[in-house]
Amino acid sequence: MDAFQDYYPDEFAQCYGCGRLNRHGRHLKTVWDGEESVSVYTPHPYEIALPGFVNGGVLASLIDCHATGTAAAVAYRAEGREMGSLPAHRFVTASLHVDFLSPTPLGPPLEIRGRLESIEGRHVVVDAHISVAGRITVRGRVLSVEIPASMDPRHPHGEAPAKA
Protein backbone atom coordinates (compact mmCIF):
# COMPACT_ATOMS: atom_id res chain seq x y z
CA MET A 1 0.00 0.00 0.00
CA ASP A 2 1.35 3.42 -0.94
CA ALA A 3 1.76 5.87 1.92
CA PHE A 4 0.02 9.26 2.03
CA GLN A 5 3.36 10.93 1.35
CA ASP A 6 3.91 8.86 -1.80
CA TYR A 7 0.99 10.69 -3.41
CA TYR A 8 2.41 14.19 -2.90
CA PRO A 9 3.38 15.82 -6.19
CA ASP A 10 7.14 16.35 -6.46
CA GLU A 11 6.96 20.00 -5.41
CA PHE A 12 5.33 18.92 -2.13
CA ALA A 13 7.72 16.02 -1.48
CA GLN A 14 10.75 17.93 -0.21
CA CYS A 15 9.92 17.95 3.51
CA TYR A 16 12.76 17.11 5.88
CA GLY A 17 10.40 14.99 7.96
CA CYS A 18 8.40 13.15 5.33
CA GLY A 19 9.40 14.14 1.81
CA ARG A 20 10.37 11.21 -0.37
CA LEU A 21 12.64 13.54 -2.38
CA ASN A 22 14.58 14.95 0.60
CA ARG A 23 17.87 13.08 0.52
CA HIS A 24 18.72 13.97 4.12
CA GLY A 25 15.24 13.56 5.61
CA ARG A 26 13.41 11.03 7.76
CA HIS A 27 11.03 9.84 5.02
CA LEU A 28 8.12 9.28 7.35
CA LYS A 29 5.42 7.14 5.71
CA THR A 30 1.81 7.08 6.89
CA VAL A 31 -1.06 4.75 6.01
CA TRP A 32 -4.61 4.16 7.20
CA ASP A 33 -5.39 1.42 9.69
CA GLY A 34 -9.18 1.68 9.88
CA GLU A 35 -10.01 5.09 11.32
CA GLU A 36 -6.46 5.64 12.53
CA SER A 37 -3.40 6.69 10.59
CA VAL A 38 -0.15 4.89 11.38
CA SER A 39 3.54 5.63 10.80
CA VAL A 40 6.57 3.73 12.04
CA TYR A 41 9.95 5.31 12.57
CA THR A 42 13.15 3.96 14.06
CA PRO A 43 15.31 6.86 15.30
CA HIS A 44 18.97 7.05 14.42
CA PRO A 45 21.34 6.36 17.34
CA TYR A 46 22.26 10.05 17.41
CA GLU A 47 18.66 11.33 17.61
CA ILE A 48 18.79 11.40 21.39
CA ALA A 49 18.13 13.78 24.25
CA LEU A 50 20.15 11.87 26.84
CA PRO A 51 21.97 8.57 26.25
CA GLY A 52 19.35 5.90 25.62
CA PHE A 53 16.39 8.24 25.09
CA VAL A 54 14.88 9.71 21.95
CA ASN A 55 15.17 13.46 21.42
CA GLY A 56 12.01 15.43 22.19
CA GLY A 57 12.37 17.63 19.13
CA VAL A 58 12.52 14.54 16.94
CA LEU A 59 9.39 13.18 18.61
CA ALA A 60 7.62 16.52 18.06
CA SER A 61 8.69 16.42 14.41
CA LEU A 62 7.24 12.93 13.99
CA ILE A 63 3.91 14.06 15.45
CA ASP A 64 4.02 17.10 13.15
CA CYS A 65 4.58 15.26 9.86
CA HIS A 66 2.28 12.43 10.84
CA ALA A 67 -0.50 14.94 11.41
CA THR A 68 -0.04 16.96 8.23
CA GLY A 69 0.01 13.75 6.19
CA THR A 70 -3.13 12.56 7.97
CA ALA A 71 -4.79 15.93 7.32
CA ALA A 72 -4.16 15.57 3.58
CA ALA A 73 -5.60 12.06 3.57
CA VAL A 74 -8.62 13.26 5.55
CA ALA A 75 -9.21 16.10 3.08
CA TYR A 76 -9.23 13.72 0.12
CA ARG A 77 -11.57 11.39 1.95
CA ALA A 78 -13.93 14.23 2.85
CA GLU A 79 -14.24 15.07 -0.85
CA GLY A 80 -14.60 11.46 -1.91
CA ARG A 81 -11.45 11.80 -4.01
CA GLU A 82 -8.61 9.34 -4.48
CA MET A 83 -5.24 10.40 -3.03
CA GLY A 84 -3.06 11.52 -5.89
CA SER A 85 -5.95 13.08 -7.81
CA LEU A 86 -5.61 16.78 -8.61
CA PRO A 87 -5.62 19.39 -7.27
CA ALA A 88 -3.33 17.95 -4.59
CA HIS A 89 -3.96 18.52 -0.91
CA ARG A 90 -0.99 19.60 1.16
CA PHE A 91 -1.30 20.76 4.75
CA VAL A 92 1.13 22.70 6.91
CA THR A 93 1.12 23.14 10.66
CA ALA A 94 -0.47 26.15 12.30
CA SER A 95 -0.20 24.93 15.90
CA LEU A 96 1.54 21.97 17.51
CA HIS A 97 1.11 20.74 21.06
CA VAL A 98 3.11 17.82 22.44
CA ASP A 99 3.04 16.27 25.92
CA PHE A 100 5.95 14.02 26.85
CA LEU A 101 4.38 11.54 29.26
CA SER A 102 7.48 9.51 29.97
CA PRO A 103 10.95 9.11 28.46
CA THR A 104 10.96 7.34 25.06
CA PRO A 105 13.66 4.68 24.97
CA LEU A 106 15.97 4.61 21.97
CA GLY A 107 16.15 1.37 20.03
CA PRO A 108 12.79 -0.17 19.18
CA PRO A 109 10.67 1.20 16.32
CA LEU A 110 8.29 3.97 17.32
CA GLU A 111 4.66 3.70 16.26
CA ILE A 112 2.87 6.99 15.63
CA ARG A 113 -0.91 6.87 15.47
CA GLY A 114 -3.34 9.65 14.61
CA ARG A 115 -7.05 10.19 14.55
CA LEU A 116 -9.16 12.97 13.09
CA GLU A 117 -10.48 15.29 15.76
CA SER A 118 -12.16 17.85 13.49
CA ILE A 119 -12.24 19.15 9.94
CA GLU A 120 -13.64 22.57 9.17
CA GLY A 121 -12.95 24.19 5.83
CA ARG A 122 -9.19 24.37 5.36
CA HIS A 123 -8.47 23.44 9.00
CA VAL A 124 -7.91 19.91 10.26
CA VAL A 125 -7.16 18.89 13.85
CA VAL A 126 -5.47 15.55 14.43
CA ASP A 127 -4.81 13.87 17.77
CA ALA A 128 -1.76 11.65 17.75
CA HIS A 129 0.38 9.57 20.05
CA ILE A 130 3.68 7.73 19.94
CA SER A 131 4.18 4.34 21.50
CA VAL A 132 7.17 2.11 21.91
CA ALA A 133 6.78 -1.59 22.62
CA GLY A 134 3.06 -0.97 23.18
CA ARG A 135 3.46 1.80 25.74
CA ILE A 136 2.36 5.37 24.93
CA THR A 137 5.10 7.86 25.80
CA VAL A 138 4.04 10.97 23.84
CA ARG A 139 0.71 12.58 23.02
CA GLY A 140 0.19 15.42 20.59
CA ARG A 141 -2.44 17.54 18.92
CA VAL A 142 -1.89 19.39 15.68
CA LEU A 143 -3.91 22.06 13.92
CA SER A 144 -3.06 21.83 10.24
CA VAL A 145 -4.13 24.21 7.52
CA GLU A 146 -4.17 23.80 3.75
CA ILE A 147 -0.95 25.28 2.37
CA PRO A 148 -1.19 29.08 2.04
CA ALA A 149 -0.49 30.72 -1.30
CA SER A 150 2.66 32.31 0.12
CA MET A 151 4.25 28.85 0.57
CA ASP A 152 2.74 27.14 -2.44
CA PRO A 153 5.16 26.49 -5.30
CA ARG A 154 2.17 26.11 -7.65
CA HIS A 155 1.00 29.64 -6.88
CA PRO A 156 2.28 32.37 -9.20
CA HIS A 157 1.88 34.99 -6.49
CA GLY A 158 3.76 33.01 -3.84
CA GLU A 159 6.72 34.72 -2.23
CA ALA A 160 9.97 33.99 -3.98
CA PRO A 161 11.81 31.54 -1.72
CA ALA A 162 14.87 32.98 -0.02
CA LYS A 163 18.15 31.68 -1.37
CA ALA A 164 19.46 28.77 0.70
Add this chain to the structure above:
Amino acid sequence: MDAFQDYYPDEFAQCYGCGRLNRHGRHLKTVWDGEESVSVYTPHPYEIALPGFVNGGVLASLIDCHATGTAAAVAYRAEGREMGSLPAHRFVTASLHVDFLSPTPLGPPLEIRGRLESIEGRHVVVDAHISVAGRITVRGRVLSVEIPASMDPRHPHGEAPAKA
Protein backbone atom coordinates in the same frame (compact mmCIF):
# COMPACT_ATOMS: atom_id res chain seq x y z
CA MET B 1 31.03 34.09 26.51
CA ASP B 2 30.36 30.39 27.06
CA ALA B 3 26.87 29.22 26.17
CA PHE B 4 24.56 27.49 28.64
CA GLN B 5 25.11 24.21 26.83
CA ASP B 6 28.90 24.51 27.20
CA TYR B 7 28.48 24.04 30.94
CA TYR B 8 26.62 20.74 30.70
CA PRO B 9 28.70 17.85 32.05
CA ASP B 10 29.65 15.40 29.31
CA GLU B 11 26.85 12.95 30.16
CA PHE B 12 24.32 15.76 29.55
CA ALA B 13 25.94 17.00 26.35
CA GLN B 14 24.74 14.35 23.90
CA CYS B 15 21.48 16.00 22.80
CA TYR B 16 20.76 15.98 19.07
CA GLY B 17 19.54 19.56 19.28
CA CYS B 18 22.09 21.18 21.56
CA GLY B 19 24.70 18.71 22.77
CA ARG B 20 28.26 19.78 22.04
CA LEU B 21 29.29 16.10 21.94
CA ASN B 22 26.64 14.97 19.40
CA ARG B 23 28.56 14.71 16.15
CA HIS B 24 25.40 14.77 14.04
CA GLY B 25 23.49 17.40 16.01
CA ARG B 26 22.55 21.05 15.62
CA HIS B 27 24.77 22.30 18.45
CA LEU B 28 22.38 25.05 19.51
CA LYS B 29 24.08 27.59 21.78
CA THR B 30 22.22 29.90 24.12
CA VAL B 31 23.38 32.94 26.11
CA TRP B 32 21.78 35.64 28.23
CA ASP B 33 20.96 39.03 26.75
CA GLY B 34 19.68 40.85 29.82
CA GLU B 35 16.52 39.09 30.95
CA GLU B 36 16.19 37.22 27.66
CA SER B 37 18.03 34.15 26.44
CA VAL B 38 19.19 34.14 22.83
CA SER B 39 20.26 31.47 20.36
CA VAL B 40 21.05 31.80 16.68
CA TYR B 41 20.69 28.96 14.20
CA THR B 42 21.05 28.85 10.44
CA PRO B 43 19.12 25.86 9.05
CA HIS B 44 20.70 23.50 6.57
CA PRO B 45 19.32 23.80 3.01
CA TYR B 46 17.60 20.43 3.47
CA GLU B 47 15.81 21.38 6.73
CA ILE B 48 12.75 22.50 4.82
CA ALA B 49 9.00 21.94 4.77
CA LEU B 50 8.43 23.24 1.24
CA PRO B 51 11.12 24.69 -1.04
CA GLY B 52 12.31 27.95 0.51
CA PHE B 53 10.73 27.48 3.94
CA VAL B 54 12.12 26.05 7.16
CA ASN B 55 10.66 22.78 8.42
CA GLY B 56 8.18 23.14 11.29
CA GLY B 57 9.62 20.20 13.20
CA VAL B 58 13.04 21.81 13.09
CA LEU B 59 11.55 25.08 14.38
CA ALA B 60 9.80 23.20 17.19
CA SER B 61 13.10 21.49 18.04
CA LEU B 62 14.86 24.85 18.26
CA ILE B 63 12.19 26.17 20.64
CA ASP B 64 12.52 22.97 22.67
CA CYS B 65 16.29 23.01 23.18
CA HIS B 66 16.35 26.76 23.63
CA ALA B 67 13.84 26.44 26.46
CA THR B 68 15.50 23.55 28.29
CA GLY B 69 18.83 25.37 28.15
CA THR B 70 17.18 28.53 29.45
CA ALA B 71 15.51 26.52 32.22
CA ALA B 72 18.89 25.22 33.40
CA ALA B 73 20.34 28.73 33.40
CA VAL B 74 17.31 30.01 35.31
CA ALA B 75 17.68 27.27 37.92
CA TYR B 76 21.31 28.16 38.56
CA ARG B 77 20.42 31.82 38.80
CA ALA B 78 17.58 31.12 41.23
CA GLU B 79 20.07 29.38 43.53
CA GLY B 80 22.72 32.07 43.15
CA ARG B 81 25.08 29.45 41.70
CA GLU B 82 27.49 29.74 38.80
CA MET B 83 26.67 27.65 35.73
CA GLY B 84 28.99 24.67 35.71
CA SER B 85 28.96 24.30 39.50
CA LEU B 86 27.76 20.94 40.82
CA PRO B 87 25.32 19.35 41.06
CA ALA B 88 24.52 20.21 37.45
CA HIS B 89 21.05 21.30 36.39
CA ARG B 90 19.61 19.60 33.32
CA PHE B 91 16.01 20.04 32.23
CA VAL B 92 13.91 17.99 29.86
CA THR B 93 10.62 18.89 28.23
CA ALA B 94 7.30 17.90 29.72
CA SER B 95 5.10 19.91 27.38
CA LEU B 96 5.77 21.87 24.21
CA HIS B 97 3.43 24.26 22.43
CA VAL B 98 4.36 25.97 19.17
CA ASP B 99 2.32 28.38 17.04
CA PHE B 100 3.51 28.95 13.49
CA LEU B 101 2.43 32.52 12.77
CA SER B 102 3.75 32.73 9.24
CA PRO B 103 6.10 30.74 7.01
CA THR B 104 9.77 30.99 8.05
CA PRO B 105 11.96 31.64 5.01
CA LEU B 106 15.05 29.51 4.56
CA GLY B 107 18.34 31.30 4.28
CA PRO B 108 18.95 33.99 6.90
CA PRO B 109 19.99 33.07 10.45
CA LEU B 110 17.09 32.46 12.83
CA GLU B 111 17.12 34.20 16.19
CA ILE B 112 15.46 32.34 19.04
CA ARG B 113 14.63 34.37 22.14
CA GLY B 114 13.25 33.14 25.46
CA ARG B 115 12.00 34.63 28.68
CA LEU B 116 11.20 33.07 32.03
CA GLU B 117 7.48 32.81 32.58
CA SER B 118 7.53 30.92 35.89
CA ILE B 119 9.71 28.74 38.09
CA GLU B 120 8.20 26.51 40.73
CA GLY B 121 10.25 23.78 42.31
CA ARG B 122 11.53 21.51 39.54
CA HIS B 123 9.25 23.09 36.90
CA VAL B 124 10.22 26.00 34.67
CA VAL B 125 8.04 27.60 32.00
CA VAL B 126 9.75 29.55 29.23
CA ASP B 127 8.09 31.65 26.53
CA ALA B 128 10.07 31.78 23.32
CA HIS B 129 9.85 33.08 19.79
CA ILE B 130 11.78 32.77 16.56
CA SER B 131 12.42 35.70 14.28
CA VAL B 132 14.05 36.03 10.90
CA ALA B 133 15.30 39.38 9.66
CA GLY B 134 13.53 41.01 12.61
CA ARG B 135 10.11 39.49 11.98
CA ILE B 136 8.62 36.98 14.43
CA THR B 137 7.34 33.88 12.63
CA VAL B 138 7.02 31.34 15.47
CA ARG B 139 5.96 31.53 19.10
CA GLY B 140 6.32 28.77 21.65
CA ARG B 141 5.87 27.90 25.28
CA VAL B 142 7.69 25.08 27.01
CA LEU B 143 7.20 23.45 30.39
CA SER B 144 10.53 21.95 31.38
CA VAL B 145 11.20 19.72 34.35
CA GLU B 146 14.45 18.80 36.05
CA ILE B 147 15.68 15.52 34.61
CA PRO B 148 13.91 12.54 36.21
CA ALA B 149 15.96 9.77 37.80
CA SER B 150 14.81 7.37 35.09
CA MET B 151 16.67 9.41 32.43
CA ASP B 152 19.59 10.53 34.53
CA PRO B 153 22.90 8.82 33.73
CA ARG B 154 24.18 9.89 37.17
CA HIS B 155 21.44 7.99 38.93
CA PRO B 156 22.23 4.39 39.91
CA HIS B 157 18.56 3.46 39.81
CA GLY B 158 17.94 4.94 36.37
CA GLU B 159 16.56 2.63 33.75
CA ALA B 160 19.22 0.94 31.68
CA PRO B 161 19.14 2.68 28.30
CA ALA B 162 17.82 0.50 25.50
CA LYS B 163 20.46 -0.62 23.05
CA ALA B 164 20.62 1.62 19.97
